[in-house]
Amino acid sequence: MKKFLLLFLILTSISYAQSKKEILVGDWQGTDINGVKNKMIFTPDNFISMTINGEFIDGKNYIIKGGKKDGQKALLKYEIDESKVPITMDIIAIALEKDKEVEKGRILAILDFKSDDEVRINLGLNGVRATEFNDSNEGSTIFLKRN
Template sequence: MKSNIKILLLILIVINSTSYSQNKKLNLVGNWNMTDYWGNKSDFILSEDNYASMSVNGEFIDGKNFIIHGGKNDGQKGEMKYLINYGKTPIELDIIAMKENKEMGRILGVIKPLNENEFLMIWSFDGKRNSDFSENNNEQIMTVKRKG
């Protein structure tokens, strides 16, 4: 009898967490800390006006005003914006590189909300969206926690 109650409670917890991730619109605007598989931490900021800023290899990239390093656009001003699709499961969060209001490239992302202040995220750089949150893909999964 006790084991049946434990199983029932476990099922209710799973259903509750699944319904949270599918029904509650997570507010992603704000300042976040990203941690990758190896424990590397970086800042990740999503503004209300859809700009994304982040630290990459210790360098902070201001989404509203950053200077492009390398390639044919070296030294020119660019922007980084984000686009969220809450209608997909997992939720899609793309980072879009812009120059003169024209899309220059896109990082395809997915997120799996854990609660209102934490989610898991995977970014794909090869043009194919990776949504494998299983243990087999741990090296690709980042943990993102709201600051403050």
């Protein structure tokens, strides 16, 4: 019985030792307040693929469609800061220009893990990061569940 208890404690402590970034890695699906379905895929090498305005953007291999950058390859990456409350995340749009990564903009977000398989993300699409989840920013909040 003591061995079983010890094994249980070790396994429990290992699962709690995971960082939020490690927990975030994977495939997630959810909806926003308007019922719009969203998909986000976080990779261990900091790429994010996601649905934007109904279009799925492959973070590692996105080809820009239309405009003066038509046909140019672009990337989407993410960075999170677990030291802040709530956890902050930046989604970074990057253009490849002459084989160099050039940052083109950021979506500033906050994260709230409800469990290892449920997360709430508020996306600051106007260049401003929310400081909390509340009624005034629920329109830019997505509830995701792990696939």
